[in-house]
Amino acid sequence: MAKIIGGVTTSHIPAVGNAISEGLTQEHYWKRFFDGYQPVKDWLADKKPDVIIVVYNDHGLNFFLDKVPTFAIGCADEYQNADEGWGLKPTSPFAGDAEFSWHLAESLINQEFDMCTCQEMLVDHGFVNPMRVLFGDHEVWPVKTVPLVVNTVQHPLPSAERCYKLGQALKKAIESYPEDLNVVVAGTGGMSHQLQGERAGIIDVDYDLATMESIINDPSWFYKQSNAEIIEKAGTEGIETIMWLVMRGALVDKVNCLHKHYHAPISNTGAGVLLLTDGTD
Amino acid sequence: MAKIIGGVTTSHIPAVGNAISEGLTQEHYWKRFFDGYQPVKDWLADKKPDVIIVVYNDHGLNFFLDKVPTFAIGCADEYQNADEGWGLKPTSPFAGDAEFSWHLAESLINQEFDMCTCQEMLVDHGFVNPMRVLFGDHEVWPVKTVPLVVNTVQHPLPSAERCYKLGQALKKAIESYPEDLNVVVAGTGGMSHQLQGERAGIIDVDYDLATMESIINDPSWFYKQSNAEIIEKAGTEGIETIMWLVMRGALVDKVNCLHKHYHAPISNTGAGVLLLTDGTD
Amino acid sequence: MVWKKHDYDDIPGTYVFDGERAHSSYALNKLFYSFNKAQCRDEFNADPAAYCDKFGLNAEQKKLVVEQQFLNILRAGTNIYYMAKFCIPRGVSVQDAGAAFQGISGDEFKENLLKKREGLEQRLEREGGYWNG
Amino acid sequence: MVWKKHDYDDIPGTYVFDGERAHSSYALNKLFYSFNKAQCRDEFNADPAAYCDKFGLNAEQKKLVVEQQFLNILRAGTNIYYMAKFCIPRGVSVQDAGAAFQGISGDEFKENLLKKREGLEQRLEREGGYWNG
Numbered sequence: 024m025a026k027i028i029g030g031v032t033t034s035h036i037p038a039v040g041n042a043i044s045e046g047l048t049q050e051h052y053w054k055r056f057f058d059g060y061q062p063v064k065d066w067l068a069d070k071k072p073d074v075i076i077v078v079y080n081d082h083g084l085n086f087f088l089d090k091v092p093t094f095a096i097g098c099a100d101e102y103q104n105a106d107e108g109w110g111l112k113p114t115s116p117f118a119g120d121a122e123f124s125w126h127l128a129e130s131l132i133n134q135e136f137d138m139c140t141c142q143e144m145l146v147d148h149g150f151v152n153p154m155r156v157l158f159g160d161h162e163v164w165p166v167k168t169v170p171l172v173v174n175t176v177q178h179p180l181p182s183a184e185r186c187y188k189l190g191q192a193l194k195k196a197i198e199s200y201p202e203d204l205n206v207v208v209a210g211t212g213g214m215s216h217q218l219q220g221e222r223a224g225i226i227d228v229d230y231d232l233a234t235m236e237s238i239i240n241d242p243s244w245f246y247k248q249s250n251a252e253i254i255e256k257a258g259t260e261g262i263e264t265i266m267w268l269v270m271r272g273a274l275v276d277k278v279n280c281l282h283k284h285y286h287a288p289i290s291n292t293g294a295g296v297l298l299l300t301d302g303t304d
Numbered sequence: 305m306a307k308i309i310g311g312v313t314t315s316h317i318p319a320v321g322n323a324i325s326e327g328l329t330q331e332h333y334w335k336r337f338f339d340g341y342q343p344v345k346d347w348l349a350d351k352k353p354d355v356i357i358v359v360y361n362d363h364g365l366n367f368f369l370d371k372v373p374t375f376a377i378g379c380a381d382e383y384q385n386a387d388e389g390w391g392l393k394p395t396s397p398f399a400g401d402a403e404f405s406w407h408l409a410e411s412l413i414n415q416e417f418d419m420c421t422c423q424e425m426l427v428d429h430g431f432v433n434p435m436r437v438l439f440g441d442h443e444v445w446p447v448k449t450v451p452l453v454v455n456t457v458q459h460p461l462p463s464a465e466r467c468y469k470l471g472q473a474l475k476k477a478i479e480s481y482p483e484d485l486n487v488v489v490a491g492t493g494g495m496s497h498q499l500q501g502e503r504a505g506i507i508d509v510d511y512d513l514a515t516m517e518s519i520i521n522d523p524s525w526f527y528k529q530s531n532a533e534i535i536e537k538a539g540t541e542g543i544e545t546i547m548w549l550v551m552r553g554a555l556v557d558k559v560n561c562l563h564k565h566y567h568a569p570i571s572n573t574g575a576g577v578l579l580l581t582d583g584t585d
Numbered sequence: 586m587v588w589k590k591h592d593y594d595d596i597p598g599t600y601v602f603d604g605e606r607a608h609s610s611y612a613l614n615k616l617f618y619s620f621n622k623a624q625c626r627d628e629f630n631a632d633p634a635a636y637c638d639k640f641g642l643n644a645e646q647k648k649l650v651v652e653q654q655f656l657n658i659l660r661a662g663t664n665i666y667y668m669a670k671f672c673i674p675r676g677v678s679v680q681d682a683g684a685a686f687q688g689i690s691g692d693e694f695k696e697n698l699l700k701k702r703e704g705l706e707q708r709l710e711r712e713g714g715y716w717n718g
Numbered sequence: 719m720v721w722k723k724h725d726y727d728d729i730p731g732t733y734v735f736d737g738e739r740a741h742s743s744y745a746l747n748k749l750f751y752s753f754n755k756a757q758c759r760d761e762f763n764a765d766p767a768a769y770c771d772k773f774g775l776n777a778e779q780k781k782l783v784v785e786q787q788f789l790n791i792l793r794a795g796t797n798i799y800y801m802a803k804f805c806i807p808r809g810v811s812v813q814d815a816g817a818a819f820q821g822i823s824g825d826e827f828k829e830n831l832l833k834k835r836e837g838l839e840q841r842l843e844r845e846g847g848y849w850n851g
């Protein structure tokens with residue numbers, strides 16, 4: 024049977040990918056941010072998961088506003104990265120696991136999550152940068168992937184609690200797959216930031232740290248907040264952090280926190296890294 | 305406040321549109337089928353609803369298999385019909401009500417239905433033929449529309465019960481809209497038919513009539529069936545009839561059946577027409 | 586790599602368009618979907634083989650399309666709604682395609698459908714409450 | 719015709735990209751979305767006004783785009799992620815756009831962000847359990 028060996032959180036902002044591409048990760052501005060990933064990279068290199076489910080939002084590459092699904096799941100053998108309008112060279116493609124994806128989609132739909140299934144899907148920086156920062160760059164990536172897309176752009180968004188419930192359903196979906204797969208779930212995005220309006224430039228360290236503690240020990244503190252409350256604290260783009268709850272919902276109630284790292288600012292954002300397991304290791 | 309003044313069911317098969325376009329509605333093959341709509345047409349002409357929510361499935365016009373949402377809702381001011389590959393002349397466009405649609409989308413998402421919002425949407429025969437058969441042809445259609453798309457093509461589909469629950473949530477969504485709108489909900493598609501496989505050509509009058517009685521008096525008989533059970537009886541394409549449950553869920557528990565009409569075969573299908581109200585008329 | 590079994594797998598003569606079928610026929614369905622646009626239909630007609638290559642069909646799929654083997658295209662897992670965009674403009678109705686599965690003609694198929702309505706008015710009369718012409 | 723009020727409407731200096739905003743800026747966002755493709759960027763650059771017409775921008779929207787009024791484009795309700803596909807290749811970062819809302823420079827904006835991390839290491843030390851360099 025498939026099992027979840029851990030959950031991670033990570034930022035996914037474009038600047039992270041740029042810093043990697045330009046070889047800046049050991050420059051002063053970036054060093055502390057990137058160094059804080061090393062224990063997670065080491066853990067992944069040691070555990071060699073078969074599949075990583077990357078929970079992220081699309082920022083206008085695969086989805087336009089003509090069709091904005093609340094939750095979408097990739098069901099393909101391969102996912103291509105592509106130019107998002109800035110002329111950047113796409114990464115090499117990512118292997119999918121169509122059978123596993125379809126199993127997840129079916130289980131989630133049967134559990135009353137109204138997924139959008141995607142047999143072809145371009146993955147943008149929200150997916151690619153977590154992969155690069157967690158695994159390094161590769162011609163052939165060392166893990167299969169399932170992109171799980173949450174709408175955090177076009178309001179109305181799913182509530183934080185709905186995201187947590189999706190994670191709980193995802194756990195059941197994963198654990199009902201007959202093949203022996205070791206699965207990691209990554210919640211990406213956030214933390215506090217606001218890109219537009221007179222309030223642009225929000226970074227709320229207090230709120231970010233409270234969110235990280237909540238994700239580890241008491242997710243209800245975070246998911247009981249309305250989206251308006253989260254936006255008021257974390258900013259219009261900080262709302263992305265609700266995607267961490269999908270990862271968290273997929274884990275056991277009491278988790279073991281193997282690594283905890285916070286840095287700010289990265290570009291406009293507070294950036295949090297967590298590595299959580301079920302406490303049996 | 306907006307209120308639901310009635311629910312209707314209707315077939316949406318391509319042949320219905322062709323028969324209208326070719327002036328065949330009074331030919332022997334078609335006469336009984338079309339004549340049975342007259343009381344519904346008269347009722348609509350009398351009640352003049354402000355908006356009709358048309359629940360249908362797309363058959364490969366607006367959605368391709370790269371992105372198949374379980375539930376999608378149009379949120380535009382206008383919806384265009386278009387060539388589905390057969391070279392047919394599209395109808396004149398349909399007016400939407402973007403504010404009302406966005407209100408519905410928000411209410412549904414808040415009620416944990418993971419809608420796909422569509423600010424641009426081509427409507428295919430699944431939407432157009434119900435409009436034509438219920439209202440006749442128009443250069444300017446006499447009612448605003450909200451397309452509500454249910455995936456009945458790419459399995460896994462939502463369960464029949466999930467469709468019913470969507471209808472219940474839709475009722476709350478409609479009734480919480482502050483503007484005085486008279487709304488009709490149309491459930492389209494079905495009834496029994498199977499287009500492919502050695503079992504192609506299913507028409508099960510017994511099952512269809514039982515389904516119609518269930519929709520009127522005891523929807524649980526229908527929605528307690530699994531999709532596999534419905535497919536076994538009604539055929540792979542007969543599964544469309546689960547969309548009637550969205551309409552039914554939006555009505556009161558005890559409805560008044562103002563009109564009941566069944567005909568078969570139309571093309572490959574059994575065709576059922578219902579006009580249901582809340583019993584206060 | 587495990588395709589899940591389903592309850593509906595055991596219904597005879599019935600092919601449910603699920604992930605497994607959609608996955609194997611994706612390129613075919615994508616090609617047929619393109620026929621919504623007249624310019625794509627024209628491009629296909631001008632050079633069917635080249636058009637199949639453009640959509641990444643494998644050799645077997647390409648042969649089926651170029652030779653217009655409608656029944657085998659359905660057997661290859663394509664969806665009937667997408668196939669319809671290919672066969673209907675070529676004079677093969679969805680009913681003809683359904684009939685082909687049984688090795689009968691479209692007319693026989695239609696006759697079989699008509700047989701299923703025999704006695705319908707009397708039946709509805711007994712049920713009661715139906716509009717009945 | 720009733721646009722619903724929302725809790726987030728009262729958060730100062732904050733524009734939530736909801737149905738009302740998306741509805742008014744749909745054509746603008748669609749134009750920017752097209753810039754994912756290099757050929758669309760080239761087509762725009764060759765004749766910006768014609769490209770705006772192709773996407774059905776109204777006169778006011780067209781003026782904003784042709785004159786590259788990035789701040790006013792955001793004020794017209796566009797989404798920042800779509801706008802980024804227009805402003806970043808023209809040397810205006812998302813941070814510059816954010817700064818413009820406050821009438822300060824991009825550098826000042828970045829300095830303000832850095833100020834928010836002052837004492838971070840000590841703070842994390844007190845919290846405990848954090849990797850801290």
Ligand SMILES: [Fe+3]
Nearest residue numbers: 035149212263
């Ligand atoms: Fe993001």
Ligand SMILES: [Fe+3]
Nearest residue numbers: 316430493544
């Ligand atoms: Fe249909």
